[in-house]
Amino acid sequence: QVQLVESGGGVVQPGRSLRLSCAASEFTFSSYDMHWVRQAPGKGLEWVAVIWSDGSNKYYADSVKGRFTISRDNSKNTLYLQMNSLRAEDTAVYSCARRSGRLDAFDIWGQGTMVTVSS
Amino acid sequence: SSELTQDPAVSVALGQTVRITCQGDSLRGYYASWYQQKPGQAPVLVIYDKTNRPSGIPDRFSGSSSGNTASLTITGAQAEDEADYYCNSRDSSGNHLVFGGGTKLTVL
Numbered sequence: 001q002v003q004l005v006e007s008g009g010g011v012v013q014p015g016r017s018l019r020l021s022c023a024a025s026e027f028t029f030s031s032y033d034m035h036w037v038r039q040a041p042g043k044g045l046e047w048v049a050v051i052w053s054d055g056s057n058k059y060y061a062d063s064v065k066g067r068f069t070i071s072r073d074n075s076k077n078t079l080y081l082q083m084n085s086l087r088a089e090d091t092a093v094y095s096c097a098r099r100s101g102r103l104d105a106f107d108i109w110g111q112g113t114m115v116t117v118s119s
Numbered sequence: 120s121s122e123l124t125q126d127p128a129v130s131v132a133l134g135q136t137v138r139i140t141c142q143g144d145s146l147r148g149y150y151a152s153w154y155q156q157k158p159g160q161a162p163v164l165v166i167y168d169k170t171n172r173p174s175g176i177p178d179r180f181s182g183s184s185s186g187n188t189a190s191l192t193i194t195g196a197q198a199e200d201e202a203d204y205y206c207n208s209r210d211s212s213g214n215h216l217v218f219g220g221g222t223k224l225t226v227l
Contacts, residue, residue, distance in 0.1 A: 035216070044221040045154075045162065045205050050214075059214045095161065105152035105167035106207070112161065 002026045002108055004096050009113030012086055022079040022096030022110055030054070030074040033099040035106065036081050038092035046092070049081065050099070064090075086117045123151075123206055123219035130225040131196045139191045139222045141206030149209040151189035153182060156203045156221075165204075166191055193224075201226045 008020040022034070036048040049060045049070040058070050069082040079096050093112040100107040123143040131137035141151055150169045154162035164173050166182035169189055179194045189208070193200055206219040 037218075044203075045156075045207075045218040047207075047216040047218055050216065057214075061215065100167075103152070103164075103167040103171075103173070104150060105164050106154070106162070107164055107167075107173065109161040109163075 004098065004108055004110035006094065006096055006110045006113040009094065009115045011116045011118060013119050014087060014117055016086055017082070017084045018086065018115060020081040020083070020094055020113060020115070022081075024077045024079070024098075027098070027108075029072075029077040033101070034070075034072060034079045035097045035099055036070060036079075036094060037097055037106075037109075038090075038094045039112070040089075040092040043092075048094070051079070083115070086115075088117050091115060091117050123208060123217055125204075125206060125219035125222045127220065128223045128225070130227055131193070132227050133198065134195055136192065136194045137196055137224065139193075139204050139224065141189045141191075141208075141219045142187055143208065143217070143219075144187055145208050145210050145217070146184065146187050146189050148211070149213070151182070151184065151206045151208045153180075153189075153191045154205045154207065155200075156205065157201075162205065196224075196226050198226050200224060 003025045005023045035050045051058045051070045067085045071080045095112040096110045097106040098108040153166040156162040169184040170182045181192045183190045203221045205221045
């Protein structure tokens with residue numbers, strides 16, 4: 001079935017880096033803009049970044065701009081999030097989400113991967 | 120402004136009607152979508168393009184919009200509707216997305 005599966009989370013020290021992956025299946029990955037959304041423990045959803053379907057454009061939330069990089073490999077049906085200079089406030093569950101152009105909404109979400117930034 | 124404002128918590132008696140609102144300047148130019156999130160689960164789209172329901176979403180869920188306010192209405196709330204609800208739209212640039220702070224719905 002249509003699915004997004006994240007991986008790569010874990011515990012990391014402040015200032016270090018981590019790379020998240022999101023594997024897509026059962027849909028034409030290259031046709032969709034893809035996003036990362038995070039949720040800190042007990043908090044609400046926060047949009048993180050978007051990459052257009054062909055990778056031509058990327059946009060970031062101010063809170064991560066200059067530290068995080070979103071990318072994709074359409075030949076591998078995989079979305080990435082490279083996170084550098086991590087801070088304690090980056091601790092959250094990171095989820096990838098498919099944006100339907102027709103609906104202009106997130107129609108498919110992954111279950112998320114937990115990132116904990118702590119010394 | 121790129122903010123969307125929601126009431127933190129709302130309660131409704133079983134079978135009654137509840138409205139959850141989302142306010143923001145960007146809603147004058149962009150549609151809102153609404154997501155239901157239950158503990159430990161991924162969000163689920165319940166309303167898109169301000170008024171439309173995806174297949175599988177009960178018709179007790181409806182959406183509306185006026186000016187800078189989008190609303191999600193549940194008519195005849197059920198126990199299983201107890202969840203967090205988030206609105207989502209674009210900021211004024213159209214390239215960044217933003218979520219409201221979320222509304223925790225309690226069904227009494």
